[in-house]
Amino acid sequence: MFGLIDCNNFYASCERAFNPSLNGKPVVVLSNNDGCVIARSAEAKVLGIPMGEPAYKLKELIETNQVFVFSSNYVLYGDMSQRVMNTISTFATDMEIYSIDEAFILLDGFENIDLKEYGENVVRTVTRNTGIPVSMGIAHTKTLAKVANKFAKKYKNYKGVCIIDTDEKREKALKLTDIGDVWGIGRRYSKRLQYYSINNAWDFTQRPKNWVRHLMGVTGERTWMELCGIPCFGMDTPGDKKSICTSRSFGERLTEMAPISEAVSNFAAGCAEKLRQQHSYGCVLTVFIHTNPFATNQAQYYNQKVMQLSVPTNDTTELINYALRGLKSIFIQGYQFKKAGVIVSEIVPERPLQGDLFDLRNREKFNRVMTVMDSLNTMYGKQKVKIASQGFDRKWKLKNERLSPCYTTKLDDVLEVNA
DNA sequence: TCTGGGGTCCTAGGACCC
DNA sequence: TCTGGGGTCCTAGGACCC
Numbered sequence: 142m143f144g145l146i147d148c149n150n151f152y153a154s155c156e157r158a159f160n161p162s163l164n165g166k167p168v169v170v171l172s173n174n175d176g177c178v179i180a181r182s183a184e185a186k187v188l189g190i191p192m193g194e195p196a197y198k199l200k201e202l203i204e205t206n207q208v209f210v211f212s213s214n215y216v217l218y219g220d221m222s223q224r225v226m227n228t229i230s231t232f233a234t235d236m237e238i239y240s241i242d243e244a245f246i247l248l249d250g251f252e253n254i255d256l257k258e259y260g261e262n263v264v265r266t267v268t269r270n271t272g273i274p275v276s277m278g279i280a281h282t283k284t285l286a287k288v289a290n291k292f293a294k295k296y297k298n299y300k301g302v303c304i305i306d307t308d309e310k311r312e313k314a315l316k317l318t319d320i321g322d323v324w325g326i327g328r329r330y331s332k333r334l335q336y337y338s339i340n341n342a343w344d345f346t347q348r349p350k351n352w353v354r355h356l357m358g359v360t361g362e363r364t365w366m367e368l369c370g371i372p373c374f375g376m377d378t379p380g381d382k383k384s385i386c387t388s389r390s391f392g393e394r395l396t397e398m399a400p401i402s403e404a405v406s407n408f409a410a411g412c413a414e415k416l417r418q419q420h421s422y423g424c425v426l427t428v429f430i431h432t433n434p435f436a437t438n439q440a441q442y443y444n445q446k447v448m449q450l451s452v453p454t455n456d457t458t459e460l461i462n463y464a465l466r467g468l469k470s471i472f473i474q475g476y477q478f479k480k481a482g483v484i485v486s487e488i489v490p491e492r493p494l495q496g497d498l499f500d501l502r503n504r505e506k507f508n509r510v511m512t513v514m515d516s517l518n519t520m521y522g523k524q525k526v527k528i529a530s531q532g533f534d535r536k537w538k539l540k541n542e543r544l545s546p547c548y549t550t551k552l553d554d555v556l557e558v559n560a
Numbered sequence: 561t562c563t564g565g566g567g568t569c570c571t572a573g574g575a576c577c578c
Numbered sequence: 579t580c581t582g583g584g585g586t587c588c589t590a591g592g593a594c595c596c
């Protein structure tokens with residue numbers, strides 16, 4: 142059996158964990174740049190605030206209902222996620238962290254254990270240890286565990302745990318699950334399936350396998366089988382990233398090269414750091430810039446430059462160099478730029494490294510520089526040491542006017558309790 | 561005025577090889 | 579008039595996830 146533990150309204154719950162006055166109140170968390178809603182507490186959902194809605198469209202609704210609004214604080218959420226995962230890991234020998242707020246665990250050898258009791262214990266313990274409410278779904282396949290998890294969240298008297306372990310329960314659950322809510326069926330397929338009068342997950346399983354294969358390929362076929370109780374997905378051990386992207390929308394529109402160069406330097410540096418963390422090198426670097434696609438009355442420009450690196454690298458200085466050269470080749474004066482980014486792809490392990498016969502760079506030396514830089518930044522804080530082109534102006538910086546404190550990672554932000 | 565950021569996998573078709 | 583059979587690799591686009 143697979144268990145899926147998923148945090149309830151994760152980002153909103155993180156904000157609440159250290160600010161209990163928010164309990165029972167509507168809370169929303171906004172995306173970078175305070176752009177759109179990416180998390181909502183149950184109360185905010187009741188108010189009809191949709192996921193992904195731009196914040197400015199909700200201004201009135203937010204004011205009249207006294208919704209508490211937060212900029213996203215990924216440092217806090219990342220740290221809270223680790224705490225949740227640490228607790229879950231004490232309950233299982235095989236665990237797969239699937240995203241920032243959910244994890245699968247393998248329930249093998251649990252034949253003589255009361256799964257309901259076990260699940261309730263997991264849910265209770267995680268919530269007690271971290272302050273984050275979670276739910277757990279248990280079933281024979283990952284996709285069914287996902288379905289079970291939705292019911293665990295939906296019905297209070299389940300005490301946060303739902304188990305689908307018989308055909309009767311499976312049929313009942315699938316009949317109550319909209320086709321679009323199935324893991325692996327997104328907006329497009331859900332629309333196409335509805336065209337064939339498939340409205341819920343049960344309808345879907347009643348179609349012949351070949352028909353599904355024809356319409357949706359092997360991925361659809363796998364989902365079909367999983368819903369029928371035949372496992373297609375095992376526990377995954379996520380390997381190294383195959384592409385790494387760092388990109389941001391700017392807090393204000395930029396027209397000049399200088400602040401955009403600074404931003405792009407920082408994005409390249411971010412990619413380099415991520416590469417070093419997973420002990421990989423990148424072989425291709427892409428840099429892109431574009432104007433604001435929503436501003437339809439303005440002149441639009443999008444361009445990107447893809448560059449093959451002469452030697453695979455994870456060196457910040459080298460990647461910044463490429464990125465800035467690429468930027469220079471695509472930047473045009475006269476546009477209001479809104480976003481830029483750097484993507485590193487064709488990622489290979491650090492060793493063995495294929496060198497370049499004519500390479501003049503002292504790679505040993507630069508490697509040591511990077512190692513020292515990383516260790517200084519680990520010890521004294523992010524970006525204590527950086528490359529000059531990363532700059533200090535930060536004209537491109539994000540808008541985040543409603544940022545909560547970093548309660549768990551910054552000494553100055555630690556809560557004070559008056560007793 | 562104001563609309564996020566980061567990933568994965570699969571498939572079809574074209575170009576090429578013998 | 580008639581034009582084989584068997585492969586690989588790459589890329590763009592489409593779908594999905596959180």
